[in-house]
Amino acid sequence: MSVAKPLPHDAAKLHVTGAARYVDDIPTPRGTLHLAFGQSEIAHGEIQSIDLTEVRRSSGVTAVLTADDLPFDNDVSPSAHDEPLLAEGSVHYVGQPIFLVIATSHLLARKAARLAKIEYLEKPSLLSIDDALAANSRFEEGPRIYQKGNATNAIKQADHTIEGVIEMGAQEHFYLEGQAALALPQEGSDMVVHSSTQHPTEIQHKVAEALGVPMNAVRVEVRRMGGGFGGKESQGNALAVACAVSARATGQPCKMRYDRDDDMIITGKRHDFRIKYKAGFDAHGRVSGVDFIQYARCGWAQDLSLPVADRAMLHSDNAYLLENARIESHRLKTNTQSATAYRGFGGPQGMLGIERVMDHVAHALGMDPLAVRRANYYADLPAENAGASGGSLTGKMKSQTTPYGMEVTDFILHEMTGALAKAADYETRRLAIAKWNAQNPILKKGIALTPVKFGISFTLTHLNQAGALVHVYSDGSVHLNHGGTEMGQGLFLKVAQVAATRFGIDVSAVKITATDTGKVPNTSATAASSGSDLNGMAVKAACDTIRARLIDFLVGHFGVAQEAIVFDNDEVRIGDKALAFADVAKLAYENRISLSATGFYKTPKVAWDRIKGEGRPFFYFSYGASVSEVVIDTLTGENRILRTDILHDAGASLNPALDIGQVEGAYVQGAGWLTMEELVWDDKGTLRTHAPSTYKIPACSDRPDIFNVSLWDRSNPEETIYRSKAVGEPPFMHGISALMALSDAIASCGESYPSLDAPATPERVLKTVERVKHGI
Amino acid sequence: MSRSIDIKLRVNGENVSATVPARLNLVDFLREELCLTGSHVGCEHGVCGACTLTVDGDTVRGCLMLAAQANGKEITTIEGLADSGQSTALQAAFTKRNALQCGFCTPGMLASALGYVNAGGAADRDAIRQHISGNYCRCTGYQSIVDAICDVIEETRT
Ligand code: FES
Ligand code: FES
Secondary structure (H helix, E strand, C coil), rough: CCCCCCCCCCCHHHHHHHHCHHHHCCCCCCCCCEEHHHHHCCCCCEEEEEEEEEHHCCCCCEEEECCHHCCCCCCCCCCCCCCCCCCCCEECCCCCCEEEECCCHHHHHHHHHHHCEEEECCCCCCCHHHHHHCCCCEEECEEEEEECHHHHHHHHHCCCCEEEEEEECCCCCCCCCCEEEEEEEEECCCEEEEECCCCCCCCCCCCCCCCCCCCCCHEEECCCCCCCCCCCCCCCCHHHHHHHHHHHHCCCEEEECCCCHHHHCCCECCCEEEEEEEEEEECCCCEEEEEEEEEEEECCCCCCCHHHHHHHHCCCCEEEECEEEEEEEEEEEEECCCCCCCCCCCCHEEEEEEEEHHHHHHHCCEEEEEEEEEEEECCCCCCCCCCCCCCCCCCCCCCCCCCCCCCCCCHHHHHHHHHHHCCCCCHHHHHHHHHHHHHCCCCCCCCEEEEEEEEECCCCHHHHHEEEEEEECCCEEEEEEEECCCCCCCCCHHHHHHHHHHHHCCCHHHEECCCCCCCCCCCCCCCCCHHHHHHHHHHHHHHHHHHHHHHHHHHHHEEEEEEHEEEEEEEEEECEEEEEEEHHHHHHCCCCCEEEEEEEECCCCEEEEEEEEEEEEEEEEEEEEEEEEEEEEECCCCCEEEEEEEECCCCCCCCCCHHHHHHHHHHHHHHHHHHHHCCCECCCCCCCCCCCCCCCCCEEEEEECCCEEEECCCCCCCCCCEEECCCCCHHHHHHHHHHHHHHHHHHHCCCCCCCEECCHHHHHHHHHHHHHHHCC | CCCCCEEEEEEEEEEEEEECCCCCCCHHHHHHCCCCCCCCCCCCCCCCCCEEEEEEEEECCCCCCCCHHHCCEECCCCHHHHHHHHCHHHHHEEEHHHCCCCCCHHHHHHHHHHHHHHHHCCCCHHHHHHHHCCCCCCCCCCHHHHHHHHHHHHHHHH
16 A cells, blocks of 8 residues: 555655756747846836836847736736736835836846836835734725634633733745746647646636636646745746736747746735734633734735635634634735735734733743643543544533634644653753753753644635546556645655555556646645645545446456455456456456546535634644744844754654655744744835845754654544645644744743744844843 | 857766856856756855755855856766766665755755765764755755765765
């Protein structure tokens, strides 16, 4: 059986020899042209005149397009139709594409793009959360509010209360491969597009609209991305559409890739958030009421901000049963890049809000934050209860619901936390750190254990569907296609393992093929961690259709009972006879049995009303917990992570090697978000940190000195593909333990609560240390 | 500005002569003129390490060197390393340890790792981490990459 094996990444051999092709590596036909955007230099204003004379005259330039030259739809937004490919009259952020240069090389296009003379009538720009609030500049008519019980009363009646605010910065995806697309005009008015995208169907849709053709005239292919992390869910639209309209205008193939600076200046990032909180609690740290106000800085266009902000609300309970909770969410419109999907999709921000509350409560009571966390956990799924989240509860378990009314019936964090605290020696280390801190005036250590409960499914219910296409050839080799895209997460291999298992063949006999809108239509983005859940099931359905046909045929042909047929070990056992799988395929072909099938899957049980904030947005939850230990220098603010231990729930893992890799990478990325990655805009709205020279992502020397990751290998109570769980996003939030450990270290410098904001750069750590030392 | 320069160099063991614009950088020359697309471009200013390759045995950034500066030199890209078998052990270890996800950093990472191994670097995790800190990987969290390099050193020296 191929599933559950720690097989190496299917493309490993190609990667280590340099043979793996990304969009920019695809050999292009002669005469391929290259594109670059001319960008707005101001954050907000009207364009009064555009003089492109010098641009057109520049060496290598074939053509220059503005909004007026676009014959059909000028829009690259994934949702609200509010994001023109090229600005129409007004500009809304520094970097917004205004015109498009088509030239004979990438460099010449970029050079020419700088030569425009544009006059603007500058308008006041809203850059910060405060600016937007003051101007009441927002998406949706007012804040969204979800609530359960009566938070205000509960807080009023509580023995103890706290109040505070946490700011958390944005984050650049820094996929190592920048955005890229290539459009190849075909006969008639057809177009083939190669794009580095997580969402080929949306690219197809936007390109078709821009070309004024039906979707069937556009085919989009994605073999792989050099990282996505959500940054290629909608942000690839502009390049793909630019290539397609240019290819149409010139009749030549057109390619576009953003150089790193353009990529960082033009594309959206993780939403920065401010979360205000109030909580009431008792002497044991049990929280009776909590009130959150979340402010999300969404940038200039809506993009995916509504579901992102929804998901932040949906994770403001994290692992804690809150009987009285009120969550108010403001989606603020600013003159900055349109913030977009990023691993966790708002979940990390919402979760950080409640983790801050737990930490603050513990500080107020002088308790171990872990004790406060555990006192507030949902109850574990009883061992004998096979029920799953959202299902009805029978037996001993008391009903427990999230603030949005979903039953939590698959909780396992008490047990997991116990196991992790033991394995990581949490108690002993915490005591040792206290002792160490008492003896060391300059360096201070801190430790924190934080949990993760993350909801799995798209909250827009209809997106929870997937399709697959499977062919078995007469030599027994298998061609596999599905709607998911490969960005390094190993989705293709996991799904191939499923196919191999269904046919009882080795995974090497399954050809993994590029995602292609011509093979599987109407797909959802590979996002929300749902790739293997959805596509694995769709592939299983397709394989099972073929299997059923084969079984039917073999039963008739050999006169055996259905139960006597077993697919295993590259063979099909038919009663006491065994045939190679390849021979069965050949025999079936000769007997005119169809060996090709599509498969379809839709996630059961989910139904969600996002306006009311009611229903069951998630099929199930993924869990995990992590312990980080850090050290800070109280004179400089410098800090490092000394040790991290993670226990993560991947259900019955489809591939433990891939899953552990996801967890390790996600933690480092999550800790990067909260400790070192800092995006800085100046007062004109220009992003000053637009390259790795000024924007620091974790390097190898930044990862923890000791790093232990294990999987909690237990079946998902819900019927997912081989009872596995989604693993892309949930471990990102283990990074929260690094921030909380820094807070713990700082807390040892004085009496007051650190209220540490993120990213906790050395500068911010130092400032916070100073504040705590002076008791403010 | 558009001055061109004639260069002669060896790339992956083969003689190459070309006329290149004076400002063309080496990695663009390799990718665009020679179709050696295994060297990747991640930042174009020497920080991410995706373009790392070997020039006369030294590890260099292909985006910080001009093609013109490569005149008379011996260049080895990931394709050349793979063909010549120089990186066989590292390739196997990277595969086995799952030291790659999206793979975009892998060619540069292998070139840096090979530089470390060939210079007689020790199987010391701290030293390895320092050495490859100029190569960014956004996917793996580096753990498996350090493991893979350690494995190779331990296997070849025992
Ligand atoms: S592309 Fe050369 S170091 Fe980034
Ligand atoms: S594997 Fe994706 S950047 Fe390293």
